[in-house]
Amino acid sequence: MDLFIARIFDGIATGALYASVALSLVLIYKATALINFAQGEMALCGAFTVYVLAVGHGVNLYVALLVAMALSAAGGAVLHRVLIQRFDPRDHLPIVLVTLGLLLALNALAAIVFGFEPRRIPSVFPRGNAVAFGSASLRWYTLGVLAVSVLTLVGLTLLLRRTRIGLSFRAVANTIDSAQLVGIRVNRVIGVSWALAAAIGTLAATLYVSDPLRQLDTGVMERVLIFAAAAAVLGGLDSLWGSLAGGLTLGLTESLVIGYVHWVPPELGMVVALLVLVLVLVWRPNGLFGAASAARV
Amino acid sequence: MAATNILRSRRTRRRAGWTAVLALLALILPYMLVNSPQFAVFGNTIPLSIDVLSYAVVAGLAVLSLVVLVGHGGQLSLTAGFFMGVGAYLTMILSNETALPFALCVVAAALVCGLLGIAVGLPALRIEGAYLALVTITLASVLPSLVRLPVISGHTGGSNGLSLKYTPSAPDFIGQVPTWLGHLPGIGPSYIGTYALGPAQAASVWIFYLVLAATLAVFWLVAGVVRGRTGRAVHAVRDHGIGAAASGVHVARLKVMVFGLSGLVAGVAGGLYALVFRIVAPETFGLTLAIYLLFGMILGGHRALGGAVAGGFAVAYLPVITGQIKHIPAVPDRWLVGPTASFLLGLLLILFPLVLPGGVAGLGRRLGFLRPLGTGRTDAPAASGGRATPPEPGTAQTPARTAEPDTAPTTSARANAMSPNRRETRS
Numbered sequence: 001m002d003l004f005i006a007r008i009f010d011g012i013a014t015g016a017l018y019a020s021v022a023l024s025l026v027l028i029y030k031a032t033a034l035i036n037f038a039q040g041e042m043a044l045c046g047a048f049t050v051y052v053l054a055v056g057h058g059v060n061l062y063v064a065l066l067v068a069m070a071l072s073a074a075g076g077a078v079l080h081r082v083l084i085q086r087f088d089p090r091d092h093l094p095i096v097l098v099t100l101g102l103l104l105a106l107n108a109l110a111a112i113v114f115g116f117e118p119r120r121i122p123s124v125f126p127r128g129n130a131v132a133f134g135s136a137s138l139r140w141y142t143l144g145v146l147a148v149s150v151l152t153l154v155g156l157t158l159l160l161r162r163t164r165i166g167l168s169f170r171a172v173a174n175t176i177d178s179a180q181l182v183g184i185r186v187n188r189v190i191g192v193s194w195a196l197a198a199a200i201g202t203l204a205a206t207l208y209v210s211d212p213l214r215q216l217d218t219g220v221m222e223r224v225l226i227f228a229a230a231a232a233v234l235g236g237l238d239s240l241w242g243s244l245a246g247g248l249t250l251g252l253t254e255s256l257v258i259g260y261v262h263w264v265p266p267e268l269g270m271v272v273a274l275l276v277l278v279l280v281l282v283w284r285p286n287g288l289f290g291a292a293s294a295a296r297v
Numbered sequence: 298m299a300a301t302n303i304l305r306s307r308r309t310r311r312r313a314g315w316t317a318v319l320a321l322l323a324l325i326l327p328y329m330l331v332n333s334p335q336f337a338v339f340g341n342t343i344p345l346s347i348d349v350l351s352y353a354v355v356a357g358l359a360v361l362s363l364v365v366l367v368g369h370g371g372q373l374s375l376t377a378g379f380f381m382g383v384g385a386y387l388t389m390i391l392s393n394e395t396a397l398p399f400a401l402c403v404v405a406a407a408l409v410c411g412l413l414g415i416a417v418g419l420p421a422l423r424i425e426g427a428y429l430a431l432v433t434i435t436l437a438s439v440l441p442s443l444v445r446l447p448v449i450s451g452h453t454g455g456s457n458g459l460s461l462k463y464t465p466s467a468p469d470f471i472g473q474v475p476t477w478l479g480h481l482p483g484i485g486p487s488y489i490g491t492y493a494l495g496p497a498q499a500a501s502v503w504i505f506y507l508v509l510a511a512t513l514a515v516f517w518l519v520a521g522v523v524r525g526r527t528g529r530a531v532h533a534v535r536d537h538g539i540g541a542a543a544s545g546v547h548v549a550r551l552k553v554m555v556f557g558l559s560g561l562v563a564g565v566a567g568g569l570y571a572l573v574f575r576i577v578a579p580e581t582f583g584l585t586l587a588i589y590l591l592f593g594m595i596l597g598g599h600r601a602l603g604g605a606v607a608g609g610f611a612v613a614y615l616p617v618i619t620g621q622i623k624h625i626p627a628v629p630d631r632w633l634v635g636p637t638a639s640f641l642l643g644l645l646l647i648l649f650p651l652v653l654p655g656g657v658a659g660l661g662r663r664l665g666f667l668r669p670l671g672t673g674r675t676d677a678p679a680a681s682g683g684r685a686t687p688p689e690p691g692t693a694q695t696p697a698r699t700a701e702p703d704t705a706p707t708t709s710a711r712a713n714a715m716s717p718n719r720r721e722t723r724s
Contacts, residue, residue, distance in 0.1 A: 101646025108640035
């Protein structure tokens with residue numbers, strides 16, 4: 001039973017982080033129906049920025065995190081302005097190629113600048129356990145990560161529901177052409193969603209590698225991106241809260257299957273994720289919480 | 298009518314000319330590269346080996362599998378690397394552990410890949426557009442951990458990979474270099490007389506021709522499918538699924554068939570990969586290869602069967618070239634470390650759609666070299682974005698064809714084709 005509880009806590013911690021990266025994918029998808037495959041590596045660059053500021057220059061960790069998030073937001077907006085905005089958003093292929101190219105280029109850039117050796121980021125949350133259940137214990141890290149994910153979601157929901165920019169975002173997400181007709185600056189709104197997505201990604205990546213059990217290296221985000229993509233699809237690509245549901249589902253499945261099915265080695269979590277994904281999509285093609293599709297004949 | 302005939306004969310002559318040039322290159326190039334000559338530029342030495350040439354042909358086949366699935370089927374997926382890996386592993390395991398002839402192993406592995414393609418295609422019936430791209434990117438990065446599964450690592454070699462025991466024996470004439478070839482660069486001593494290759498070199502050349510023959514056969518098969526009645530139905534499904542269904546096309550069956558064909562083609566590519574390199578390692582068939590192959594597809598023009606060959610050359614040679622760059626004028630050498638190759642490739646992927654939207658085949662078409670292979674004359678201009686459609690015979694005889702509106706804002710029609718049932722309502 002203790003093992004079971006420990007597995008559940010592990011699954012919640014990783015699941016909440018997958019959910020945060022998934023959230024940044026969903027934000028961009030909602031605005032433009034595009035997938036930003038470079039999201040993971042953009043977040044990697046953000047995490048390296050935190051590392052340089054906090055460990056290299058001795059800046060306070062939380063200040064470093066905020067600065068890195070602001071820089072990522074600016075970077076995301078610039079990437080959108082320079083590379084993405086010039087393409088017709090309805091033409092998927094070139095944009096997929098550009099974001100995949102960004103994935104390779106940013107990852108290689110991080111490797112050129114920082115090399116391949118793993119680094120440690122100091123823990124963002126207090127170390128140690130908040131509550132103990134027998135030999136299983138709930139770490140502050142797990143609680144903190146879950147709280148950050150939920151707070152991000154609440155904040156985003158409020159932003160979308162209660163503010164003017166949120167209203168514009170929802171108009172763009174609904175129909176780009178109509179939004180343009182009522183005078184919304186569509187590209188600016190989409191740029192803001194790229195900036196928000198980049199900042200959330202940086203936050204999630206920093207939290208992910210600040211787990212004392214993990215390290216920051218250039219290969220760490222491919223796996224996170226895959227799981228986050230799966231989580232986003234699972235929750236329905238256009239549902240913010242769906243990404244949390246998808247992330248937690250995948251995190252728990254991964255942790256329980258690896259914990260209890262002994263012939264599945266840890267690195268095979270990805271296959272498990274893929275299977276869950278395919279099963280759910282066959283049952284509900286638009287994910288658990290996605291809007292049903294309709295086609296005009 | 299007369300004008301059409303003249304034009305057709307001119308086009309036929311031009312195609313015959315290109316075929317002759319390519320055939321001559323196929324005859325000479327392997328002998329030029331068999332001693333791995335080095336090519337020097339800006340102080341970088343780039344080895345040009347015959348294995349990479351063979352791999353370029355194989356990669357062309359893998360790109361073809363994506364051209365079929367993405368360009369013609371309209372299913373935006375990254376599956377080619379996965380099926381290629383499965384094909385390579387299965388071929389090696391079959392050849393090493395059974396007494397079957399090698400060709401039969403390749404065919405069997407390809408058939409299994411075709412069935413796997415169908416298995417992937419079945420859930421894909423319900424998954425479209427961005428969802429499909431995301432699901433297949435998971436598939437693309439799964440193979441390296443899949444082959445390490447303890448249940449099968451006894452056969453797959455786990456992290457160590459596998460090596461092929463079978464060696465094809467080259468017939469004698471392959472090793473005999475015609476004396477006149479001795480004067481071309483890279484071949485070796487250019488004296489008059491007989492010049493015979495060593496057994497290893499002869500085997501490399503022989504493998505190149507085997508690979509080339511198999512590749513041509515698969516291209517021929519795919520061209521038959523794509524240009525025929527089935528191909529027209531596939532295009533109809535891609536361009537408007539509901540409309541195609543209303544016209545009596547069995548949409549589900551066709552979509553699954555396209556996945557199967559794509560898996561089959563990539564499986565053959567995998568088997569040939571095993572023959573060329575004789576070693577497979579898990580990491581070869583990961584996400585990076587899948588991205589390269591997608592790049593190859595777009596480089597060649599995503600519907601051009603012939604463009605797949607160009608794409609294959611890019612997939613094979615770009616990593617070799619960028620991996621060897623040690624000096625770039627005006628760039629400090631200390632920046633040029635291992636990951637630089639990957640960085641340059643990423644940069645190329647980003648720049649390419651910006652600079653050359655129609656792919657190399659699009660460029661060739663703009664200059665009037667290539668007939669748009671595979672798109673055929675059945676595509677309505679709207680269906681191919683006004684870009685890939687051959688001009689009507691009557692207009693093509695004027696030089697005006699070079700002024701095709703290549704950058705005209707016609708991409709939306711193509712985008713619709715990429716995801717036939719794009720959702721009209723999003724909340």
